[in-house]
Amino acid sequence: MSDHYSDDELLAGLRQKDKNAYYFDLLVRKYQQKLYWMIRRMVTDHDDANDVLQNVWIKVFRNVDNFKEESQLYTWIYRIASNETLTFIDKEKKKQKVRLEDAETAVNQKVDSGMTEDFGDNLQAKLLKAIDALPEKQKLVFQLRYYDEMPYEEISKVLNTSVGALKASYHHAAKKIEENIINKD
Amino acid sequence: MNISEQSSLMNSELNKNINHASVEEELKEVSPFLASHPKPDFTKNIAIPDGYFDKFPIELQSKLPKSRSRISIFDWARQYLLESKKVMAVCSILLLLSCGLVINHHNNRLIETTSISHPDIWLDDIDEDLIKETVNQSVNTASIKAEDTKKENFLLENCSEDELIN
Numbered sequence: 001m002s003d004h005y006s007d008d009e010l011l012a013g014l015r016q017k018d019k020n021a022y023y024f025d026l027l028v029r030k031y032q033q034k035l036y037w038m039i040r041r042m043v044t045d046h047d048d049a050n051d052v053l054q055n056v057w058i059k060v061f062r063n064v065d066n067f068k069e070e071s072q073l074y075t076w077i078y079r080i081a082s083n084e085t086l087t088f089i090d091k092e093k094k095k096q097k098v099r100l101e102d103a104e105t106a107v108n109q110k111v112d113s114g115m116t117e118d119f120g121d122n123l124q125a126k127l128l129k130a131i132d133a134l135p136e137k138q139k140l141v142f143q144l145r146y147y148d149e150m151p152y153e154e155i156s157k158v159l160n161t162s163v164g165a166l167k168a169s170y171h172h173a174a175k176k177i178e179e180n181i182i183n184k185d
Numbered sequence: 186m187n188i189s190e191q192s193s194l195m196n197s198e199l200n201k202n203i204n205h206a207s208v209e210e211e212l213k214e215v216s217p218f219l220a221s222h223p224k225p226d227f228t229k230n231i232a233i234p235d236g237y238f239d240k241f242p243i244e245l246q247s248k249l250p251k252s253r254s255r256i257s258i259f260d261w262a263r264q265y266l267l268e269s270k271k272v273m274a275v276c277s278i279l280l281l282l283s284c285g286l287v288i289n290h291h292n293n294r295l296i297e298t299t300s301i302s303h304p305d306i307w308l309d310d311i312d313e314d315l316i317k318e319t320v321n322q323s324v325n326t327a328s329i330k331a332e333d334t335k336k337e338n339f340l341l342e343n344c345s346e347d348e349l350i351n
Binding site for chain 1: 201204205208212215216218219222223224225227228230231232233234238241242245246248249250
């Protein structure tokens with residue numbers, strides 16, 4: 001039902017005092033899955049993804065009145081989600097939950113534990129692990145382009161990075177993943 | 186759905202398809218290997234609790250702040266500073282310019298007061314008695330210093346170390 005409303009309609013509804021809860025619920029239902037999977041691909045754990053997603057929506061709710069419409073609404077929401085995800089990952093690193101030398105093992109364990117079934121094609125598991133091994137910001141660029149097929153101009157607004165830098169980052173990431181998979185075969 | 190909404194939806198779908206084609210094309214150029222394999226489908230192979238997306242919006246409502254209109258003093262200050270960045274930048278430049286002008290003016294005044302050229306001195310205006318007094322004072326000072334030096338030398342040559350200390 002929420003997909004029937006455009007972002008402009010949802011934004012207008014959010015700014016009405018008496019109906020903002022209703023329109024906010026519609027906005028959440030419209031984008032929750034996309035945001036969840038974007039976050040989940042980065043943090044790999046459901047509980048962590050859930051926490052980050054909640055924080056994202058709370059920030060959206062608090063700041064929607066300050067949204068200046070310089071970009072699309074969903075670009076703005078994605079930007080909040082990216083910042084919250086990267087902040088969360090930085091905090092986790094600082095907590096030193098995972099020592100650097102064990103990082104690859106932990107990443108592989110996390111990816112495996114999240115699977116409901118074995119991939120029929122082992123290559124798919126290798127691909128996921130290779131993506132997960134990328135540096136955080138590069139991984140985010142790669143995922144926004146590869147999975148969400150977001151145009152570079154929008155990714156530029158989400159991550160506040162130039163289009164040229166994003167293209168270079170994405171191309172470099174794709175090559176790295178390819179080398180990673182081919183070398184492990 | 187009215188005609189404009191349908192048209193908007195069709196445009197959106199068209200843009201999506203164009204974008205999908207360009208992403209595929211780009212991937213073929215950058216990594217033919219990745220382009221030749223299907224994308225791993227996260228949604229099918231990653232475990233999430235049953236009914237998660239139905240329950241999430243309801244659980245979220247209980248965690249939202251009561252009032253959206255209240256913002257913290259910190260948020261207000263940050264917003265005010267961000268908006269007044271340009272004003273602050275202009276004020277900083279004006280302040281620097283003013284300081285520069287004041288320092289420059291002060292330096293010019295110092296130069297004016299201290300620089301005296303010969304043609305500016307009117308020797309007739311100088312009091313001769315004052316000159317004599319000044320010269321006598323400097324001579325006396327020099328002679329006192331010379332006497333002190335003589336006394337020091339005498340003491341060093343003729344007294345022992347213990348006598349000097351005591």
